[in-house]
Amino acid sequence: MRNTNKTSITDAVVASISKSDDPRTKEIMTAAIRHLHAFVREVKLTTEEWQLAMDVFLKTAKVTDDERNEFIIFSDTLGVSSLVDLIREDAGEGTEASLLGPFYIPGAPELGYGANMLKDNDGMPAIFKGKIADLEGNPISGAVLDIWQGAANGFYQIQDPNQNNENLRGRTVSNEDGEYLFATIKPVPYPIPDDGPVGDMLRATNRSNLRTSHIHFKITAEGFKPLVTQVFSDDDPYLDLDAVFGVRESLITKFEEASASEVPPIAGIKAPYCKVAFDFHLVPE
Numbered sequence: 001m002r003n004t005n006k007t008s009i010t011d012a013v014v015a016s017i018s019k020s021d022d023p024r025t026k027e028i029m030t031a032a033i034r035h036l037h038a039f040v041r042e043v044k045l046t047t048e049e050w051q052l053a054m055d056v057f058l059k060t061a062k063v064t065d066d067e068r069n070e071f072i073i074f075s076d077t078l079g080v081s082s083l084v085d086l087i088r089e090d091a092g093e094g095t096e097a098s099l100l101g102p103f104y105i106p107g108a109p110e111l112g113y114g115a116n117m118l119k120d121n122d123g124m125p126a127i128f129k130g131k132i133a134d135l136e137g138n139p140i141s142g143a144v145l146d147i148w149q150g151a152a153n154g155f156y157q158i159q160d161p162n163q164n165n166e167n168l169r170g171r172t173v174s175n176e177d178g179e180y181l182f183a184t185i186k187p188v189p190y191p192i193p194d195d196g197p198v199g200d201m202l203r204a205t206n207r208s209n210l211r212t213s214h215i216h217f218k219i220t221a222e223g224f225k226p227l228v229t230q231v232f233s234d235d236d237p238y239l240d241l242d243a244v245f246g247v248r249e250s251l252i253t254k255f256e257e258a259s260a261s262e263v264p265p266i267a268g269i270k271a272p273y274c275k276v277a278f279d280f281h282l283v284p285e
Contacts, residue, residue: 010037056197063196067158072102073198076244077207085228093135094283096248098230101216103156108146111170114266116183119164123152123185125273126255127266132174132219132280139178140282143221146171147182149214154190174221183266186255186274187213189238202243212242217280224282231278253278 004012013033020026039045060070075081076099085097111117118125132143148169150156157163174180194202194209202209214230232239232252239247255274258264264273 006041010034013037056200059197068193069102070193070196070198072100073192073196074201076101076246077192077198077202079245082245094225095227095229095280096250097228098214098248098251099244099246100218100228101244103150103158104146104148104216104218105158105169108148108169108171109166111147111172111182113172113175114181114183115170115172116266116268117147117149117168117170118183118185119167121151121153121163121167121185123188125183125264125269126186126276127181127183127258127264127269127273128215128276128278129179129181129265130276130278130280131178132180132221132282133178134224135281135283137281139174139176140221140224141174141176141178143174143178143180143219143224143282144171145174145180146216146218147184148216149184149187150190152185152188154188159193181265183269184215187215187233189213189236192243207243208238208241209243210238210241211244212236212238212247214246219280219282221282223285225285227280227282229280231276 010033014030017026017029017033020029040050060074064070072081081099085099088097132140132145134140148156151160151163151168153160155163157165157167157169168184170182172180172182189210189212191209192211193199199209212232213236214232217227217229217231219227219229230246230251232247233255234252235255239252253276255276258271258273258275260271262271264270
């Protein structure tokens, strides 16, 4: 390693990990080193530019805490999170996955069948119903749905100290027929946090920081692979401009405004309100 040059140094670094006992670690690290070195050579990266990249890592760590993970937001806005989902999925099987995002909180409040997730903040009421089923359409009872979304003001509960701690997040279970039912609000587009390094990157590249309106779902059931996904409104103007590349055609659905004469299936909901029907299909383990 005493006489390395700008080409041979890559082989030297790869050789340094050759004794790794884990084949997958060796595979990933070898590819990462080779791609990173190739990138540096391709763009002829300067010392000042590399130092700037190190500063970005440092700033990203400083703004990351229990309520905001800037590393996840970077991964999302660079399309890496979506790419991992797309590679992982079984082609043509089950409901498509989409991003977990940085605002998921474990331990959501329990919702009974037909409960309302809205605890405060305004918004157009929306009633979601559908079925959790296997690939043949057979209902899956006892599936657990974790659900969360932003409020009408564009903020998730975890971002907004003025919101009820349980606002627009909850956990419900499919019934014996695989059906679920809950009330919420129609989601709205919102800006991702742009007061940190991710925002600097978006401004430097003249990119939008807006997310397409959506509702998050994390669905688990015994004997099936977990599903993390989102459902999008078909009338959102940002469907093709999502800052995190999370929109999938199969996940776009209609938020149909109910007629004034329709009786809502959930008590306390008054017209005008939207109704949404969406089925989820899980892949066996």
